Structures are given as structure tokens and as C-alpha cells.
Amino acid sequence: MDQVNIGFLGAGGIARAHAYALKALAFYYPETPAIGLVSVASARPESREAFATRFGFSHAESPEALTSRTDIDTVFIMGPNHTHFGHFRAALAMKGIRRIYLEKPVCSSQEEEVAMVGLAASARGRVDIQVGFQYLQTPAVREALAFWKSGILGKPVHFDLKYYHGDYLRKSYREKRVTRLTPAPDGGAMADLGSHGLSLLIAFLGNGLQMVHALQAGTFPDVPAGSDLFSSVALTDPMTGAAGHLSASRITAGSGDLVLLEIFAEKxxxxxxxxxxxxxxxxxxxxxxxxxxxxxxxxxxxxxxPSGHVPAGWLRSMVHAHYLFLGGSDPAAFVPTLTHGLEVQRLVRETAFHLTRYREQILQIKKNHP
Structure with missing residues (x-):
């Protein structure tokens, strides 16, 4: 296999997880390409230089310098949400680029969504693009999806999906993550956590889910109103008539890292x-x-x-996502393409619209009932 020469746009926590997954590939899969960690880029020199030293990257440089290189064929985009579109566009223009792994959200506005459709069309057949919805590669989710696709349970009737954290209840935690407290659809619980839930629902139910309503809860003086801490959306599936809810939370005490998916069907x-x-x-x-x-x-x-019966972990699914991204064969896998990422992003964006309308309704109620 030819060596894969990799560049990282981003040097934060998720980049560290990706570095781990890349280094772990050879332990899990008998045939994996050699990995060349060419360069890591981020806005702050001290963070990228420390990352390069710790995880074995040959170079640490600015994003502009990295996307000007000609010795990288694979790019991982993992910077702040608002940088994803610009980094994606720059990566597509790199000479010799073959693969782009784009962390969610794929972009931050409807205008960027439209532009990405055109960019993806121009790259079709030339660049492989995968979006970072690693939960799809969790072993139990993979098996559950295959079971659902068998049709044994019949048509869906209603569904419910929750993705809850509780860390943002602590002010000290929020203070360290101010950049994530941007208004939806760039930031907020739905963009951060709910996007994974939307990805799962789309994998099980298909594209075309329609949003009917959204609401939000939870306020802190240091959090903008537009950055949802808890949000819940009502969704319908026009193809089957199924309906249900998805809720995402950064402020649910005692939840840990809870993902709960339930689909109720005719059989x-x-x-x-x-x-x-x-x-x-x-x-x-x-x-x-x-x-x-x-x-x-x-x-x-x-x-x-190490054994089929041992517990599965979150990073394990990321390793498998990398296996698929680098050309591994798994016909049963649901691979989150850019089309999938944009479908998720459409629903994230529509959530922001419905949440704005919800806040306006609440304000009107307060005015009418002082």
C-alpha cells in the first residue's frame, strides 16, 4: 500500500483523538497503509508546536502554510466550527489532495451549505470526503442498523433520540469553552451534540426528515440566548409518516455521555x-x-x-471510521459522505430558525402576561 501523507487543520482535543486512531489502525487491521504525519496547523503557534512534538508530526505551521504544501494527500479538518468551510475549500484546492476528513458541523450557514454542494460536485471522483460522525461505527449501532434495515420490525411509527451531557452546568467549564458558546447553527447543543443524533436518525430513517417545531431551555448570564444549552426538535418522516423528537443537552445533570435511541415500528x-x-x-x-x-x-x-466480546469504546468507532476513510472495505458500513453531512447541517440550521421563533413567542407571552 502507498503511504498516506497527512495534514491536520486543528490541534485541539478532537485532533488528539484522531491522532490516536491513526496510530492504532495497524493494531486492529492486518492491511493498513503506512501513515506519514506531515504537518499540523492551528491559529496559535504554541499549541500546534506542542501537538507536533507530542504526536510525531514533522512540521507545525499556520493553516495557510499547510494548505500551500504539495506533499500532503490527506487532510483532517478539526478547527473551530466557523473555520470548517474555509479550511474545506482551501484543502480541496491543494495540489495532490486525495482525501478530506471533515469534522462536524460541515459548515455554519445556509450560504456555506449551498457553496459546499458546488465544491463537492467539483471534487467528485477526485477527492474522497468523509464527515466525522463516528458514532455510526460503534459496533452495537452498526448491528442495530443492519437489523433495522432487514425490515423485520416493519415501518417506523415514532422515534425518540437523546444526546445529553451535563458539563456546561459548571461555570468553570463554560469559561474554558467560550468559543463553543456561539449562536446556532455554528454553536450550541444541537450543533455540538444533536448533530450526532440527527446523523443517527438519518442513517436509520433516510434523508428528507422535516422539522416541525423546536424549543430550548436553560439560561446563564454568560451564555448568549442564541447558543442553546438544551434544545428539543419535533421531526416527521414524509416517506413513512413516522414522527418523533430529538433532544440535545449540555446541561443535564448526571447524564455523563448519554445517547439513547428508540424506534417504535409496526411490528x-x-x-x-x-x-x-x-x-x-x-x-x-x-x-x-x-x-x-x-x-x-x-x-x-x-x-x-483485541477480542470480539470485549466492551466497545468511543475511540474504537473512530478507528473504524479511519479504516473506511483510508480505503478499507466494509460494504455494510454507513459512511457519512458530505451529502450526509449537509443533510444533518440543514436540520441543525432549521433548528436555529425554530429556536429563534420559540424565543420570540416566549417574549410575547411575557409581554402579554407581565
């Missing part, structure tokens, strides 16, 4: 919880009982390192 139901990541559950009306389906960290037919 049964399915659910997955990140609190029990080693299995998913399903219910069949004709059997009248819930079945727990163990999965562990088995990627059937591809790899089971």
Missing part, C-alpha cells in the same frame, strides 16, 4: 443506549418480549481486535 421496536454500549435491544410483537443482542467490539468479517 416491534429497537433501542440502543450508550450506557450499555455492548448490546442493542429489540422487541417483536409476535414474541412479546425484549431481546438483548450482545455485540461487544466485533466488526464481523473485518476485525475483532
Amino acid at each position: 416491534g421496536a429497537l433501542r440502543f443506549s450508550s450506557q450499555n454500549p455492548d448490546y442493542f435491544e429489540y422487541f417483536l410483537e409476535e414474541q412479546e418480549h425484549w431481546v438483548r443482542q450482545p455485540v461487544g467490539s466485533h466488526y464481523r468479517g473485518i476485525t475483532a481486535f
Whole structure:
């Protein structure tokens, strides 16, 4: 296999996770390309230089310098949300570029969404693009998706998805993450966490989900009103008539890192919880009982390192996402293309619109009932 020469646009926490996943690939998969860590770029020289030294990158430089290089064929875009579109456009223009891994959100405005469609069209067949919805590669989610796609449960009737954190309840935590407290759709709980939930719903139910309503809750003096701390959206699937809710929270005490997906269908139901990541559950009306389906960290037919029955972890799904991104074969995988990322972003953007309308309604109610 030819060596893959990689550049990182971003040197924060998620970049560290990607560096880990790249270094771990060879342990999980018998055939992986050699990895060349060419350069890392970020706005602050001290952060990129420390990152390069710690994780073995040959160069540390500005984003402009990195995207001017000719010895990089693969770019990971992981900077602040508002930089994603500009970095994506610059990466596409790089000489010799073959692959771009774009962390969510793919962009921050409707104008950027429209522009990205054109950019993606110009890159089709020349550059492989994958979006960072790693939850799709969690073993139990993969198995649950395959089970759902089998049609055993019939048409969906209603659904519910929650993605909750609680860290932003602490002022000290918020103070360290001021750049993430930007108004939706650039920032907020729906862009940060809910986008993963939307990605999961789209994988299970398909494109075309329509947003009906949104609401939000939670206020702090240091958080702009437009940066949702908790938000909930009502969605419908025009193809099947199914409807449901998705909620995202940065301020749910005791939630840890909770992802809970439930789909109720004509012939049964399915659910997955990140609190029990080693299995998913399903219910069949004709059997009248819930079945727990163990999965562990088995990627059937591809790899089971270190063992198929051991617990799965969040970083494990990222490693598999990298395996797919670098050309690995897994026909059963749901690979989040840029089209998928833009479909998620459309719903994130529409959430911002509905949340604005909701806040206006609340203000009007307060005026009418002083």
C-alpha cells in the first residue's frame, strides 16, 4: 500500500483523538497503509508546536502554510466550527489532495451549505470526503442498523433520540469553552451534540426528515440566548409518516455521555443506549418480549481486535471510521459522505430558525402576561 501523507487543520482535543486512531489502525487491521504525519496547523503557534512534538508530526505551521504544501494527500479538518468551510475549500484546492476528513458541523450557514454542494460536485471522483460522525461505527449501532434495515420490525411509527451531557452546568467549564458558546447553527447543543443524533436518525430513517417545531431551555448570564444549552426538535418522516423528537443537552445533570435511541415500528421496536454500549435491544410483537443482542467490539468479517466480546469504546468507532476513510472495505458500513453531512447541517440550521421563533413567542407571552 502507498503511504498516506497527512495534514491536520486543528490541534485541539478532537485532533488528539484522531491522532490516536491513526496510530492504532495497524493494531486492529492486518492491511493498513503506512501513515506519514506531515504537518499540523492551528491559529496559535504554541499549541500546534506542542501537538507536533507530542504526536510525531514533522512540521507545525499556520493553516495557510499547510494548505500551500504539495506533499500532503490527506487532510483532517478539526478547527473551530466557523473555520470548517474555509479550511474545506482551501484543502480541496491543494495540489495532490486525495482525501478530506471533515469534522462536524460541515459548515455554519445556509450560504456555506449551498457553496459546499458546488465544491463537492467539483471534487467528485477526485477527492474522497468523509464527515466525522463516528458514532455510526460503534459496533452495537452498526448491528442495530443492519437489523433495522432487514425490515423485520416493519415501518417506523415514532422515534425518540437523546444526546445529553451535563458539563456546561459548571461555570468553570463554560469559561474554558467560550468559543463553543456561539449562536446556532455554528454553536450550541444541537450543533455540538444533536448533530450526532440527527446523523443517527438519518442513517436509520433516510434523508428528507422535516422539522416541525423546536424549543430550548436553560439560561446563564454568560451564555448568549442564541447558543442553546438544551434544545428539543419535533421531526416527521414524509416517506413513512413516522414522527418523533430529538433532544440535545449540555446541561443535564448526571447524564455523563448519554445517547439513547428508540424506534417504535409496526411490528416491534429497537433501542440502543450508550450506557450499555455492548448490546442493542429489540422487541417483536409476535414474541412479546425484549431481546438483548450482545455485540461487544466485533466488526464481523473485518476485525475483532483485541477480542470480539470485549466492551466497545468511543475511540474504537473512530478507528473504524479511519479504516473506511483510508480505503478499507466494509460494504455494510454507513459512511457519512458530505451529502450526509449537509443533510444533518440543514436540520441543525432549521433548528436555529425554530429556536429563534420559540424565543420570540416566549417574549410575547411575557409581554402579554407581565
